[in-house]
Amino acid sequence: MWPRRGMGLVLAGFLRACWRSWSMMLWFGALSMGLSSGIKASRTKKVDAFTGRLLDIHSKMLEMNKREDIRLGLHRSDYMLDAETNLLFQIELNTISSSFAGLSCLVSELHRNLINHYGKDLELDSRRVPGNTVVSRYAEALAKAWNEYNNSSAVVMLVVQTEERNMYDQHWLCVVLREMHGVASIRKSLAEIDAEGQVLPDGTLIVGGQTVAVVYFRAGYSPNDYPSESEWRARLLMEQSNAIKCPSISYHLVGTKKIQQELAKPNVLERFLENENDIAKLRKCFAGLWSLDNIDVVKSAIERPELYVLKPQREGGGNNIYGDRVREILIRLQQEGSEELATYILMQRIFPTASCAYLVREGICHQDHAISELGIYGAYLRNKDKVIMNDQCGYLMRTKVSSSNEGGVAAGFAVLDGIYLT
Template identity: 40%
Template sequence: MSTCQLEPCIELPLSEEKLKESVDKAKDWALMHGISMRSKTNFNKDQVQLLPVTLLPSSFPEKPFLTVNNVQTILNELIHKVAHDKEFLTNSLKSTIQADPFTAKLFHIYETVYEKGFSQSISLGLLRSDYLLHDDCKIKQVEINTIAASFAALATITSEYHNLLILIIDKIPENNALIGFCKGLIFAWELYNNSEAVMLFIVEDITYNISDQRFHEFQIRQLCPKIKIIRKSLTNLVSEGVKLGPNKELIVSNMVVAVVYYRSGYELEAYPTEKEWDMRLLIECSRAIKCPSVQYHLAGTKKVQQSLAQPIVLKKFLKDDAAIARVQEIFTGLYTLDFNDDGEKAVEMGINEPYKFVLKPQREGGGNNIYNESIKSWLNSMKESQERTAWILMDRLYPPLQKNYFVRAAEESSSEDDIDLSDVITELGIYGVIVGDSNEIMLNKQVGHILRTKLSSEDEGGIVAGIGALDSPYLIS
């Protein structure tokens, strides 16, 4: 754990009276403006509950904040080029697809579509690159997300909350993540060039994080009212008889789909039978522009990110030495667990010094990583098994501590809020939008940010799971 401490944006602790007044105001504002989700324990479509949010914006050094904002378009370009390099994807994932059935399924779809020829050459990427401060406030990338990068809407609203209620506007950076993502979706829809075509949001069978998703839909309608949006799960699509038209148009409920936006599909639960996998393949074979396409999805796997962390590899995709140096500056140590000299060395490192590392599988959605002494147990159990090649080892980062209050939905059994001043750590995410094909990048932007905060004692920080909280950066020198 880091011993470095960042000072809070105001003097803490708050008086009991001021704290109660501030929490009440925060809860009311958050619920009135959509910082909410449906309850996982008492699901009801007619009710939402408060998503965890910090009472105050958390301090974040301005220099590293600007560093990662400015590098995002380079990362967008990097992911785009990786996604269009079949040889690199194949070599990076060849051991992983032997050990990880989920990645193997995705790669099979990719190979099938590649061999048939892509009906749609354009891909849309709505990306989020996540970072932690480490070692005297250097900033290092934890991962990059290429599918269902969430909370662009609620991050925008959280920034508004901290601006309006805390009244320290000059220190909280402008955040246009929601509009940026929505303009990217509209840009792709316009490229499809069919004013009657719809957008399809692929969602879960039951959606808990409904507010974040619906804000995207409603913002698109505000920006471009003629776009119709439909929401379906892969299982819904299986039962509805989706088909391809004579020119490979994706046709759902007799409507041509211009853009498919995956807010689900990154987890095994989205594919309960082979029919859902067949539907994913059908969509990939269509002319609809996918967000992400299967090659973008694969480009975001942990194993590909680990391959990119090798210094010589970046020169394959980025020709500008200054750009390469900027990316290398934010990369942290990522290590293969393949059956080779590097893999054997990484296994021994993880077993001997587990607190220096995180063990990561090829999964999105949070809650899948292994920490501390459990790393030793997992690596010992997988040491001679092909299963280990489905994982990577990453240097563990220890961000500086600071104080803040978490505002959460009260437990049903409790009539009083239990708000404690706690030691917390923050994780910064930077949102990017990229649109293009193998020959041309048509749009490449950094569009906003998110700060997610958790107790310093927690390893994972899922917001929907109630462990982490939405936050905003309060920039300090």
């Protein structure tokens, strides 16, 4: 059964001083675009079949000398607030299918409306609920990309899963795109694109008889999205076209944990940013990230597994490894001398403050101790050397019971929530 979406009944409190740090998204947009231009095959290709297939497609684009003059990224940077230091630590950068732009806005407005009606009784001020405009800003970014393509009869194509669980969030974005910008959209699975798609000699992507200006991926981030060669043919077809990909294959690869680990290394940020204060602020938000060829860190994780998270290249909910399983897997991989070590990274585990929360799921309200995770949405669009858009667009707050490790809403681990600045 598909998990039903839930929501927090009482907004999650959040420190105003930490909230101001959401401006970092502007730097992450430029960083992601810069990193995507330098993606190369790595030793993860030898053992991670899924990432290997993505790298194969990327290599073919390099061999073709495929140029992506117009580049669009709709991304989300996720953070947790560390209880001991009151610092925000980044735990993930999502570069493909950053979901809940539609539903997160609705939850924010619902909370604001409830406070307007019952704020005096609750002693809450609706002005402390930050505005959330991500769905309109994402629609604006897609419309601007569509405009850069310069074909008024072309459409935006959402690449969706065959049995899509999050269709209403996607539909909300498409409605705003149509009503505010007059841009039509279509929805196709990877298998449908393989069956109905073609690339004309001039690079134009045609799917179901319609010219596609922008390909917006809401699927394709998981091995489960590629059950046959049909889906891989579709991905390659789109990459070979001159349609604007959101994201392109190289931008998708920036979201892998190994690439994100590179950001924390010395002199990497300096390649993309000049301001030393900006660089220092970014480094301060990075949680500890280590490859498994760091013997000292692996030894520490085996001895104190509760202080680490073992992360594979991909996410999507339910893939991270915690607790005693961290020790078990590390010992097994060491004993086997397995190259599978290269497909994981270790991340510092963040311990946010747990507080009493009321979580509503399937119409039933549950009281529990809960923690929250903040996501900041961003949009980055450029045409050759001209940056057309680089903005923070809104936020996502997810709340889960403190005993749960994973935090995915679509995967059934968390609920959508709002923010109340304290």
